[in-house]
Amino acid sequence: MNKVIFHIVQSELLRALQLVSRTVVANNPVPILSGIYVSAELQQLMLIAGNAVSRIQYRIPVERNGCEIVQPGSVVVPAKYLLEWVRKLPPGVVTFEVSSAFLVTVRSGAAVCRIGGMNPEDYPSTPEKTAVYPAFRISNEALKRAIQQVAFAVSTSESRPVLTGVHCQVSNTALRLSASDSIRLAIGQAPIQRESETDAEVPPFIVPGKVLYDFSKMIPDTKEMTRIVVCSQQIRLQTEQLEAHLMLLLGTYPSVDRIIPSEFATEMVVSTSGFLEAIERVTLMSGEGNPVKLDSTCAKTVQFASRTAEIGEVFEEVPVRDLSGEAVSVCFNGKYMTDIVRAIDSTHLAVRFSGKSSPILLQPAGCPDSQYLLTPIRTHA
Missing domain, CATH: 3.10.150.10 (DNA Polymerase III, subunit A, domain 2)
Known part of the structure; x- marks a missing residue:
């Protein structure tokens, strides 16, 4: 019965x-x-x-x-x-x-x-729950946004396993997330609340990117908090009804701060949506494998162009709100640039150039906490 x-x-x-x-x-x-x-x-x-x-x-x-x-x-x-x-x-x-x-x-x-x-x-028992480092809390909204703003940049190649993860650093006030596939770099940040006033530090840790992104899609869209506990080999994330145990990646993540340019030859501020739509159209017509060329020879607009044997040439112009410095001409992967700009949650976008071969830095205008780098494509032109 x-x-x-x-x-x-x-x-x-x-x-x-x-x-x-x-x-x-x-x-x-x-x-x-x-x-x-x-x-x-x-x-x-x-x-x-x-x-x-x-x-x-x-x-x-x-x-x-x-x-x-x-x-x-x-x-x-x-x-x-x-x-x-x-x-x-x-x-x-x-x-x-x-x-x-x-x-x-x-x-x-x-x-x-x-x-x-x-x-x-x-059925296997629940992993260890012994907390090794001080717990902290992040609002669901901020954690969800921070993960989704960087997770696209993790590597899909297993040749360097640590790059398939998101590198996490905890300070007294914020959780900093970094992801890179050696061509793109995405850095985001979310404010935290410490559960205790202890001076004990939480060491940096690496969470598998795909697993962390999947968890971000489960986080409820509420104003409640996610509690995070970092253990020796795993991280535990808890909402009111949901609890996730994610194994950490072992290894040393490369130092990303040293590759972020500090001086720029050219800086511009553009509409995020206008910049994104132009790149999407040029990339659609030229194909993902062909480089997109950016030129800022005019003080009022930035031009995008791409050339293919099958289609011919594609051109786009985007108005520039602010432009300073030298004229710039640089080529990049259109799909990679599209992924970056889609992740930027801001009306206007700051784009900075240090030279034809140096990484392009993109940030939400007026928001230094988020940073994105894209390595240009070298051409013979």
């Missing part, structure tokens, strides 16, 4: 499954890690999923969003089948039952599905 474990509204269960299933790897060599650990406790429903580098826990309090625990218990359910079945259920209350042989029955009205579950005692 089956025992009822819990009842829950379909939309809330679906949301929880969608969040935790992000960490489930298809065809995981450890079969139980292809499942979601479902634990009905007296005061909450807990869903857990993970892989070798990350683990996500989502908590649903009882008597909230239609969640009612009838009898405590736990089971591991194959993630793919459970998610797809719940996704296709109509709105309403879902009943979740488990038999003594770990047979899971999920029903909603006349719709009934039975899935073979797994023994929850075989």
Whole structure:
């Protein structure tokens, strides 16, 4: 005879499954890690999923969003089948039952599905929770924005593993994030609140870029705070209902500050949207593999151009609000520049040049906390 474990509204269960299933790897060599650990406790429903580098826990309090625990218990359910079945259920209350042989029955009205579950005692335990360094908090909004403003620049090549991560530095007042693929560099910052007045420092750490970006998409768009605890080999991030354990990358991240230019031959301020739209159009017509050339020979506009054998030539002009210094002519990868400008959340953009072969520095106008570098493409022209 089956025992009822819990009842829950379909939309809330679906949301929880969608969040935790992000960490489930298809065809995981450890079969139980292809499942979601479902634990009905007296005061909450807990869903857990993970892989070798990350683990996500989502908590649903009882008597909230239609969640009612009838009898405590736990089971591991194959993630793919459970998610797809719940996704296709109509709105309403879902009943979740488990038999003594770990047979899971999920029903909603006349719709009934039975899935073979797994023994929850075989599921790996939660990673260590011992805090090694002082905890701190960041607003959800600021953390989400800071991650998404730099994560695009991480490397996808495993030749230098540390560059596939986001480098994090904690001061008394801010968390600084850096990411680079050796061609682009993105630096962002978010204010923090320390939980204690201790002088103990949190050493720099590196979080896998893809994993951190995926977590940023799970952070709720609320004014609440995310609590962050850095341990020896992992970082733990906690919101009201969500908890993520992310393994850290080992290694030494290159010093990025030394490559940021301090003197500039040319500086301009342009409309961010106008600059972005022009680069997107030129890149679209010329193709991502062809360089885009920027010229600032006119005091009122900046010109973009690209030439291909298949299409011919493409030209764009963008008005310049402020321009000082020498005329500049430089070539760059249009897609890489597009990625940078899309990440800049500001009406106007400051673009600075130190020379034809030196990195181009881009910043939101009037905001020194965010910095972006792009290495130009050398040409024979």
